[in-house]
Amino acid sequence: MGARHEGREAALRMLYQADLSGDATEAVLRAYLDGELSDTPPEGPGRRFAEHLFRGVRHRRDELDTMIRQGSAHWRLERMAAVDRNVLRLALFELLDEAETPAAVILDEAVELAKIYGGEESGAFVNGVLDGIRRRLASGEIRRGA
8 A cells, every 4th residue: 555545544534533523623633643543543654645634624624515515416515424525525635735646546546435434335426526526627617726
């Protein structure tokens, strides 16, 4: 497993914990990375990437949630499975802020995480929402880092 995949997986676990507990502070980040919430926290580049993703999603959560609402017709954010909601937040943050990572890689990773941690339909749901938003990014309707 590569460092970036490891970082994404750790960030998803932290975001999920923060979402369920209602505590999206540094305390969740520290508890996870210090091994209190995980037996195998990432190290080195994976750890740095996980921290970057967690903090970035936390910082831009309102913006990300607005985009998810716009891109998920007939689904209220609050009714989505917590895993799906956080996979979407994570991937959208990357699409907006990680211009050097190809969108196809971000979508593939998000779908993979949704399949592993989500329900039976999570992969298809995440793919559909993200692909729609990706197309809006590509057309210029939404700008990276805006």
